[in-house]
Amino acid sequence: MLDNATEGYVTADGRQIGPVVMEMKGITLRFGGVEAIRGISFDIREGEIRAIIGPNGAGKSSMLNVISGFYHPQEGEVFYRGVKRPPMKPYMVARQGIARTFQNIALFEGMSVLDNVMTGRLNHMKVGLLGQALWWGKAEAEEVKNRAKAEEVIDFLGIQAIRKTPVGRLPYGLKKRVELARALAAEPQILLLDEPMAGMNVEEKEDMSRFILDVNDEFGTTIVLIEHDMGVVMDLSDRVVVMDYGKKIGDGTPEEVRNNQEVIDAYLGVSHD
16 A cells, blocks of 8 residues: 555554655765765655654765755655655745754744744745834734744643743753744644754653654644654654665664664664675
8 A cells, every 4th residue: 555655554553644745756965975865765644753764874864954955966856745846945845834843953042932933933924024013904913823823832832831931041851842842833744853852861752752743643744753762763653764874774664674684784783795
């Protein structure tokens, strides 16, 4: 069934996964003479949690940057909802309904949590700069609507108590949650998460895992996840693609990937002679 892009599948826990929403075909990305990605193909299905894993330097973040439009591959094609996507700026990709978080936190530390989350609504703001400055009529109505959405996301992630706190005063784990909130405020159809649990303690990882599952379940958001914690990956993901030295060495369910000898060798550092 998974060979048919127009059909979905049902997970072991009864969740319905939809048809292919994005497809990467033969993606090759070079930086000078270095190939960060070499001829990789895989798809992303609507409503699933799709993990990209691999040892350090495998090319995972580079692939996420291709999906988000930050990098343009020298070879290969990206298809979004069945249509070949031309080279696009990241803000254009965001307008298609794709949002992301970053491996290194990228927040405005001098601004409050609420104001940071509000920046996720920029693509939903239609009134021009002058109208926003005057804050009258349509501008006022738009501001009220966007603020309500930001507050909804803040409530969803349980950070009401810090909504007016400057982000710079927050501990690391809460900053990561605020970054997730900003991405969710954009109401993405596909959410890209670049190591959302890096640097977290066990309790913080448990909280973030729960929020990721809740986002997928309650909003139906498709999630593409890069994460080094294999326990988290195996628990959260519906399907996993494995990269090593820029190549794809595995693709399938967590169980299939766990039993893939090439994947096992890559993580154990076995020579590829």
